Amino acid sequence: MGIGDWPTSERPRERLLSLGAQVLSDAELLAIFLRTGHSGVSAVELARKALGQAGSLNALLGMTPEAFTTIHGMGLAKYVQLQAARELGRRCLGERSQARSALNSPAAARDYLQATLGHRHHEVFALLLLDSQHRVVELTELFRGTIDAANVYPREVVKTVLSANAAAVILAHNHPSGVCEPSQADRAITKRIQNALALIDVSVLDHLVIGHGECCSFAERGWL
Known part of the structure; x- marks a missing residue:
């Protein structure tokens, strides 16, 4: 079952819009960036599997392209999407730190x-x-x-x-x-x-x- 078949109240994007990003799990947040899963596996399920294999969110985002693509369902396009999101977060934190007196x-x-x-x-x-x-x-x-x-x-x-x-x-x-x-x-x-x-x-x-x-x-x- 794809995410589109889930009840609206359980879909990550709808939950974020109604409740805020802070209530979403790591897997749900990852699924929003991944957008799609593969062959009957939803984006949330793929995200959970990837987190389980990597051991942590930080470890997953720190993988090399070669290591990342060994996770079934994860290709270079998804690697690029997650690295872009990670870099935006890094720059945001850097701006906040530099703005301190x-x-x-x-x-x-x-x-x-x-x-x-x-x-x-x-x-x-x-x-x-x-x-x-x-x-x-x-x-x-x-x-x-x-x-x-x-x-x-x-x-x-x-x-x-x-x-x-x-x-x-x-x-x-x-x-x-x-x-x-x-x-x-x-x-x-x-x-x-x-x-x-x-x-x-x-x-x-x-x-x-x-x-x-x-x-x-x-x-x-x-x-x-």
């Missing part, structure tokens, strides 16, 4: 950087550059690839900070594996960058390691 807590910075880096399939090292009031100047992605002492150069960090006339910085990089526990290399490069920026009186407020739906803060662990 200041990123004055690890939680505020975490929200912004989680939205920006948490979905990447490759490792990225980024700088969140702040002014003297800790307002966002810009987010700059400096390095891609394995984040270790051989690939992250403190002089490039200093050059970028000086160019932006930043007064403080938050370091951030993601772990595509989803595990956000910092490595010894992460701690070593953080100390090198902190020492280099101290020479130009720029503070490192935090280093955030971004995983899938989780984040580790160096500041909260007392490592800075």
